[in-house]
Amino acid sequence: MTLEVQRGEILGILGPNGSGKSTLLKTLMGALKPIDGAAYIDSLDVFSLKPGELAKKMSVMLTERSDAGFLTGFEIAGLGRYPYVDAFGRLREDDERVVMECLRMVNAEHLASKLFSEMSDGEKQKILIARALAQEPEVILMDEPTSFLDARHKIEIMLLLRRIANEKNVAIILTTHDIELALRICDRVVLVKEGRIVAEGIPEEVLTPDVLSEVYEVENARFESELGSFEVMGRSAEAKVHIVCGGGTGANIMRFLAKKGVPFTAGVVHKNDVDYVVARSTSCGVVGEAAYRSISDESLKAALRLIEGKAVIDSGFPIGEINRRNLEILRLAEEVISFRSREELQKLGIRSTSVRSLSEILEVVF
Missing domain, CATH: 3.40.50.720 (NAD(P)-binding Rossmann-like Domain)
Incomplete structure (x- = not known):
C-alpha cells in the first residue's frame, strides 16, 4: 500500500480486524521496520531519525494503557515535552506554558492536578491528546481514538480532533472501526483488507454500501450512506x-x-x-x-x-x-x-x- 497525508488533514484507516491497520501504524511510527518500502516524514526516512528528532515531528497515541502510578494530568501531559527538556527531564517555564496551553485546548485544564488513575476514560483520552500536542508535532498517529468512550466524550473527541487539525495545522492519521467517526471528521479515508488498499478517497464517496460490504463481508446488515x-x-x-x-x-x-x-x-x-x-x-x-x-x-x-x-x-x-x-x-x-x-x-x-x-x-x- 502507498499513501500520503498533508498537514491539516485527517486520514482515517479502516478495515476489519487483522487487515493490517495496527501494523501500518507501528511501521509509520518507527516501531516496526518494513520488510520492504519506506516511511517518510518531511522527505526524511523515519528510520534514519534519532528518537528525539522523530518525537519533535511525530507523536503517537495507542489504545494500550500503562500504569501511570501517582502522576497527575499535568505531569502526564508534561511527558510530551521530553524531546525538549534536559537530561533530568525538568520542565522550564516555557515548557510548563506549552503544557497548560495544550490542556486548555483539549478542555482539560481542570484536570491538571487530578490523578490520572482516578480519571474516566474520556478524561484520560483528553490528557493523552494534550500530551501528544505538547510534543508540538507535525503528525499525530492515533489507534482507535474513540474506543471505550461514551457518546458525550466520543463527540467531544471527534470535534477536538477536527479543531486540532484545523487550528494547529497538524496531520492526523488514525485507525478506527467507527465509520461514523470517519464520515464526520476525516478528510480522506483508506479502506484496507488483507494488507492491501481496497478503496481510498473522500469518505462521502468511498464509504458506500457496496465497498463496505466487500471490505467487512457483512451479510445481515446494510450500510446506509444517507444515515452514516x-x-x-x-x-x-x-x-x-x-x-x-x-x-x-x-x-x-x-x-x-x-x-x-x-x-x-x-x-x-x-x-x-x-x-x-x-x-x-x-x-x-x-x-x-x-x-x-x-x-x-x-x-x-x-x-x-x-x-x-x-x-x-x-x-x-x-x-x-x-x-x-x-x-x-x-x-x-x-x-x-x-x-x-x-x-x-x-x-x-x-x-x-x-x-x-x-x-x-x-x-x-x-
Whole structure:
C-alpha cells in the first residue's frame, strides 16, 4: 500500500480486524521496520531519525494503557515535552506554558492536578491528546481514538480532533472501526483488507454500501450512506405486519421489529424520507413514491396489495397534501394499531387500537 497525508488533514484507516491497520501504524511510527518500502516524514526516512528528532515531528497515541502510578494530568501531559527538556527531564517555564496551553485546548485544564488513575476514560483520552500536542508535532498517529468512550466524550473527541487539525495545522492519521467517526471528521479515508488498499478517497464517496460490504463481508446488515450507519436487514420471510409511516416516524418502529425478528412491509413512503432509507434495509418490501410527488394510483394499489391479511401499524406520521392518500390504506385495513390519540383517530375516521409504546405493538399483534 502507498499513501500520503498533508498537514491539516485527517486520514482515517479502516478495515476489519487483522487487515493490517495496527501494523501500518507501528511501521509509520518507527516501531516496526518494513520488510520492504519506506516511511517518510518531511522527505526524511523515519528510520534514519534519532528518537528525539522523530518525537519533535511525530507523536503517537495507542489504545494500550500503562500504569501511570501517582502522576497527575499535568505531569502526564508534561511527558510530551521530553524531546525538549534536559537530561533530568525538568520542565522550564516555557515548557510548563506549552503544557497548560495544550490542556486548555483539549478542555482539560481542570484536570491538571487530578490523578490520572482516578480519571474516566474520556478524561484520560483528553490528557493523552494534550500530551501528544505538547510534543508540538507535525503528525499525530492515533489507534482507535474513540474506543471505550461514551457518546458525550466520543463527540467531544471527534470535534477536538477536527479543531486540532484545523487550528494547529497538524496531520492526523488514525485507525478506527467507527465509520461514523470517519464520515464526520476525516478528510480522506483508506479502506484496507488483507494488507492491501481496497478503496481510498473522500469518505462521502468511498464509504458506500457496496465497498463496505466487500471490505467487512457483512451479510445481515446494510450500510446506509444517507444515515452514516448500518441497518440490520429484515428477515426474508412472509411479512405479518405492514407499516404506514413517513417523516421519520417509522424508523424506530422498523428497527424494533427487525430486532425482534418480526418480518414486515412498509409504504407508501417518499424516497427522500429517512423512513424509506430504513425500510429499504429492514423490511421485506417497501412501496416508495418519488420525492415531492403525491401518492400515485399505482403506488396506492401496490400498498393495498401488501396489507392483505396483515395488521397495519400507523406510525402517527404527519399528514400533508402529498401523502394524504396513505389515510385510505388505514381506513381500508382490517386491523390498525396506531400511535395517534383516540381523538385524532376519530377525527380522521380511522378505526384503530391506540398504543403509546413499541412494546405494546407486540402485545396487540401477537
